[in-house]
Amino acid sequence: MANWEKGKVVDVVWWTDKLFSIKVDAKIQPFTAGQFTKLALEVDGKRIARAYSFVNPPHAAYHEFYLIEVEDGELTPPLATLKVGDDIWVDSQPSGYFTLDEVPKSEQLWMLSTGTAIGPFLSILADERVWDKFNYVVLVHGVRHNIDLTYQSLIADIKAVQTGFQYVPVVSRENSTIGLSGRITKLLDEGELESFTGLALNPSISQVMICGNPQMVKDTTALLNSRGLQRNRRASPGHITVEQYW
Missing domain, CATH: 3.40.50.80 (Nucleotide-binding domain of ferredoxin-NADP reductase (FNR) module)
Known part of the structure; x- marks a missing residue:
């Protein structure tokens, strides 16, 4: 069960026409390098969530995620429209054993x-x-x-x-x-x-x-x-x- 916290997008970097990174300011629990959390947006009245690994180290002041826009995906197309200052939901409880x-x-x-x-x-x-x-x-x-x-x-x-x-x-x-x-x-x-x-x-x-x-x-x-x-x-x-x- 996700524990959702509302975060703010603080930066968006487009590497190619499909690959992009977003940096988010959000209050979440401490994590270990290699772990992931979930990001979510409200799409047509429904909260769509997917898991993404942290790119940033645990001591960073922001949380960074590296994504590829999937044309027929439910979440990455709306994530690709985010701008600095937009809201985004972040699961406050990181998880995973790839550490x-x-x-x-x-x-x-x-x-x-x-x-x-x-x-x-x-x-x-x-x-x-x-x-x-x-x-x-x-x-x-x-x-x-x-x-x-x-x-x-x-x-x-x-x-x-x-x-x-x-x-x-x-x-x-x-x-x-x-x-x-x-x-x-x-x-x-x-x-x-x-x-x-x-x-x-x-x-x-x-x-x-x-x-x-x-x-x-x-x-x-x-x-x-x-x-x-x-x-x-x-x-x-x-x-x-x-x-x-x-």
């Missing part, structure tokens, strides 16, 4: 994401705890087109201060201008992700967080399973932590 609390300490952390699922990873990367738990952190972001590689300024800021951080942009429908071309699963299977980073991904030194559409999560998990990496469970720690993200 560092669920990931054992290790030498490497691989963050594999597609599309807007990069959002929770940006929140985690802004949390100092990640740099206490891992010596090397690799953020892999798979998109269709080069223009979809958003948040470049924020990523550059992280690279400037964290020597153990690497960013791997992956573009599937055209030649990548700054990274790799293809799909994350294929590049992982053929060893190109490791070649690009100079790091070896294996159970003794690696943790992997996967966030993306269900098929990507399933296929990537299967590939990692074939290499000896298993799902993390509280009763049985492993190497893989996942979140399905539409």
Whole structure:
């Protein structure tokens, strides 16, 4: 049951004609980087709500969400019309287990994401705890087109201060201008992700967080399973932590 609080839109950034971010001022309970909450609007007399992960770290003065406008969606088209000063409903109780609390300490952390699922990873990367738990952190972001590689300024800021951080942009429908071309699963299977980073991904030194559409999560998990990496469970720690993200 959602606990709705009325928030105010304080900024809207359009990255492409479909991808956009909104920043919201709202009073909500403290959250952990990687968690999500629900946003809602009144549409034709009915409150429509969907879950979205925080892009901002827990200590930020605002709450940021990264979205893609879906033409036939119930909520993203009206969300795409929001302007600074508009009202928006926010669930005051964040939730979710896609956090560092669920990931054992290790030498490497691989963050594999597609599309807007990069959002929770940006929140985690802004949390100092990640740099206490891992010596090397690799953020892999798979998109269709080069223009979809958003948040470049924020990523550059992280690279400037964290020597153990690497960013791997992956573009599937055209030649990548700054990274790799293809799909994350294929590049992982053929060893190109490791070649690009100079790091070896294996159970003794690696943790992997996967966030993306269900098929990507399933296929990537299967590939990692074939290499000896298993799902993390509280009763049985492993190497893989996942979140399905539409």
